[in-house]
Amino acid sequence: MAKKYWLMKSEPDTFSLDQLKKDKTTWWEGVRNYQARNYMMKDMQVADEVLFYHSNAEPPGVAGLATISKLAEADQLQFDKKSDVYDPKATKEKPNWFCTEVKFKTKFKNFISLDHIRQNKKLAEMLVIKKGSRLSIQPVTKAEYDQICQLGQA
DNA sequence: GCCAACGTTGGC
DNA sequence: GCCAACGTTGGC
Numbered sequence: 440m441a442k443k444y445w446l447m448k449s450e451p452d453t454f455s456l457d458q459l460k461k462d463k464t465t466w467w468e469g470v471r472n473y474q475a476r477n478y479m480m481k482d483m484q485v486a487d488e489v490l491f492y493h494s495n496a497e498p499p500g501v502a503g504l505a506t507i508s509k510l511a512e513a514d515q516l517q518f519d520k521k522s523d524v525y526d527p528k529a530t531k532e533k534p535n536w537f538c539t540e541v542k543f544k545t546k547f548k549n550f551i552s553l554d555h556i557r558q559n560k561k562l563a564e565m566l567v568i569k570k571g572s573r574l575s576i577q578p579v580t581k582a583e584y585d586q587i588c589q590l591g592q593a
Numbered sequence: 594g595c596c597a598a599c600g601t602t603g604g605c
Numbered sequence: 606g607c608c609a610a611c612g613t614t615g616g617c
Contacts, residue, residue: 448603471601472612495603553604571610573602 443487444584445478446567447505447541448494448575456491456502459543464508467538468516469524475576480511480537488584489541492567494575500552501587509540547591561586 447467449455459465470476489505513534517526529535556562566577
């Protein structure tokens, strides 16, 4: 299957690209949106490329790159009563939420701010700049991915 | 199955 | 901290 390209949002106060660099890999836990979950469960493949996006940040934007390192497995936080993303309806036999493992790849030389994306005509179709697009995992095209890489590493 | 109320996201 | 946009919940 052809490689796919994604944008994954994280709040740097919660989990930043620098943290991922330190940890090397992380399970992308805590997603509680079905559309985002389905992307992880059904569409993501090992070696898919990821734009690591800092949301709720100053400024918001793409901080660097990651890759998918493992296919989706049950999100362990759904079983953890102390977690604020605990799901009482989920059981180990029938988990409700899944997440992939994400591996650090690159921290950009140039942070690509949301503003910067908006100003680039080649990136005009990206979901992240569409009004009200809150989805925390979004597909991107290869062309968009390549363009952002080029800007980030120039 | 509709839809109003409510909660969350995330830029500003 | 505000609030627009959107997703989810739950009564009917």
